[in-house]
Amino acid sequence: MPRPAHRTRRTTRTAGAGTAALLVLGAVTACSSSSDDPSSRSSSGKPAGTVTVFAAASLTESFTTLGEEFEKAHPGTEVTFNFGGSDSLAAGITGGAPADVFASASPWTMRIVTDAGSASGTPVTFVRNRLEIATLPGNPEGVSSLKDLTGPKLKVVLCDRKVPCGAAAQKALDAGGLDFTPVSYEQDVKSALTKVELKEADAALVYRTDVRAAGDKVEGVDFPEAAEAVNDYPITLLKDAPNAGAGQAFIAFVRSDEGRRVLADAGFLTS
Template identity: 70%
Template sequence: MTRSVTRRIRRTLRVTGAGAAALLALSACSSSSGSGAGSDSAGSSSSSPEKVSGQVTVFAAASLKESFTALGETFEKQYPGTEVTFNFAGSDTLAASITSGAPADVFASASPKTMATVTDAKATAGDPATFVRNQLQIATLPGNPDRISALKDLTGSGLKVVLCDRSVPCGTAAQKALEAGGLELTPVSYEQDVKAALTKVELKEADAAVVYRTDVKAAGDKVTGVDFPESAKAVNDYPIALLQEAPNAGAAKAFIDMVKSPEGQRVLTAAGFRTP
């Protein structure tokens, strides 16, 4: 069942580890410079701090939850009077909602293919831009009690393995990795987004799941991550775009500029993403 989370950024947000350091650096840069990320690029002068206000609705892939939540908090501090609302879910679900007319300002997808669903429907304003990349990792029970060390280990009898549905980017990437290794795997379930797949392991309802390394990192000691070489054949590019019918285009552009800025990239890479 699709798990879609729509939420308003809380004023008090706990960010740990490297993500906290990156977020503090971003906040400090914003307050000391007095100029927003949106004012750096041509055609975005309307995104100056004194003119950006109101609600910004961002539809974003589930794997972006932690990093985008942190960036949303910083955005609200940098632009007083703004409110960032997120809808985190599987990219395919979000794309379907957008093309069906759901009101949103920004779409950040976990794959170009899913973004193409929106661009083909002429629902974006301009071309999407890749802002990060993500790679798969195996999430196991804490301490890796089954001693999983390779993707082929998941095909062993007796292991309960969860994958993302093939229709969503993390599922498509998992299938590419399996094909690269010449492997076949029948999971105990297919989940509609990467967070749902990871949760199965966190709740000990599965022994392992193939998810993004960013989600393994966000889970902390609830799971153990295992790298595997086939993941290099299934790296996902993440594009972001302003939507054609954006209710608040000015603020949306400023948010996109923040995501793409060096400071925003520090927050994302601290969460485990790779630069494009």
């Protein structure tokens, strides 16, 4: 997307726990200058400067849109994102990576941050999400239920159980009394979906928001067991936020009527 030459949105996706150290090193360079820059503080009390947000991969499209809208509503701000598996992001934060806001895809990955004393205040749930089966366009294998994924000839991808989409998938499988070995476990939901988009897998268990974001690259199949594995998404300001004022303003924007509209349009459950 075209942007003015003097402002650049920095968006990063991480892939696995091994990236936590890189997050720390990269974020220190990116954020330390903004915390020392007078432009990150406004004498009028209005948000200013760079806001660094670590957010679950499934929030990529909706938060990118919200970041753009926030910048329009608050001239002089810039929102920078790190998107990835919630566990990897939590590890980066507890390892010292400077960030202002953390939005996780599950309460238990948020707990990693709160238990380490890295959150400022109590995280709040701002949306919920549920799973869908993503298949190849046209659903050539005729997948119509969760049980169909156990077929011996079907190549299915799951998220790793250490990340929220993987834990949710396991809950859904347990609810259906089902078990199978996928062709691979992926480190975040976008990686799982990409396997289907590239036709390296016949199906994947992902969030319905990711199916919607993929458009005609995949086809979504609802299944009743998904109701047993709905994920709450908490968000919090971080204790050592370099730009706490703008970070708090971003959280308020996410939870505003406008933020809820964007998230609902993406397929999230906002109530």
